[in-house]
Amino acid sequence: MLALLTSKSEAFSHNNEGGFFSAARRRDILVDLREGFFRLCALACAGLFVYRGVSQVMEDPTRINAALVAISEILTFTWLLLSRRPVTRDWNPLTVIVSVTASFGVALISLQPGIALVPVYFAAPLQFVALLFVIWGKISLGRSFAILPANRGVMTGGAYRIVRHPIYAGYLAGHVLYLLSAFSFHNLAVYAVITYMQLYRILREEALLAAEPEYRAYMERVRYRLFYRLF
Numbered sequence: 001m002l003a004l005l006t007s008k009s010e011a012f013s014h015n016n017e018g019g020f021f022s023a024a025r026r027r028d029i030l031v032d033l034r035e036g037f038f039r040l041c042a043l044a045c046a047g048l049f050v051y052r053g054v055s056q057v058m059e060d061p062t063r064i065n066a067a068l069v070a071i072s073e074i075l076t077f078t079w080l081l082l083s084r085r086p087v088t089r090d091w092n093p094l095t096v097i098v099s100v101t102a103s104f105g106v107a108l109i110s111l112q113p114g115i116a117l118v119p120v121y122f123a124a125p126l127q128f129v130a131l132l133f134v135i136w137g138k139i140s141l142g143r144s145f146a147i148l149p150a151n152r153g154v155m156t157g158g159a160y161r162i163v164r165h166p167i168y169a170g171y172l173a174g175h176v177l178y179l180l181s182a183f184s185f186h187n188l189a190v191y192a193v194i195t196y197m198q199l200y201r202i203l204r205e206e207a208l209l210a211a212e213p214e215y216r217a218y219m220e221r222v223r224y225r226l227f228y229r230l231f
Helices: 001-015 023-059 064-082 093-108 119-141 167-182 185-210 213-221
Strands: none
Touching: 001 167, 023 064, 023 093, 064 093, 064 167, 093 185, 119 167, 167 185, 185 213
């Protein structure tokens, strides 16, 4: 679809340089189409998680851990819908594949009870704390949230004073806690892939933002990406 739109744009430029749209305007249209595609995918995934999470809790009201993981992922997609357009974005094909898989791959997670390696009554409160940390990070970030590594400005306040990627840290902690309270090899495999891709995503994001002197100074002040004294 995008290839067809691009070829039509080139035809307009070749046949009528002063046509309906300038080259800059055509680029903006293509960017808007890509943004719209990502947000449509986010909306679809959010709807799926609402349905699956509510179904699990209605079947068993004690499945608080399933409700929390669903709410956590719904927040991701909701924030994406409300985000503003970035100044720059990393459209490297590998980065796109990794970022989309890391974000939308959570739709593959099973919300079935699984094996409780850790009791739900122990894991769920910690999951809630991790979710609060995610929310704090999102509030600190405002509308500068993105699926792909992007520059929407350097954020250094709020939760970003503790670690450089508080939202990822909160998600990772929540994923581990949910996995321990509803273990399955399926979820272990899905979370392993998601975590690996999130780490790649973090490194690409920092490489993009490090072009800003302000971000390089921020990296000197806040040494750890996810967890204090670990990473």
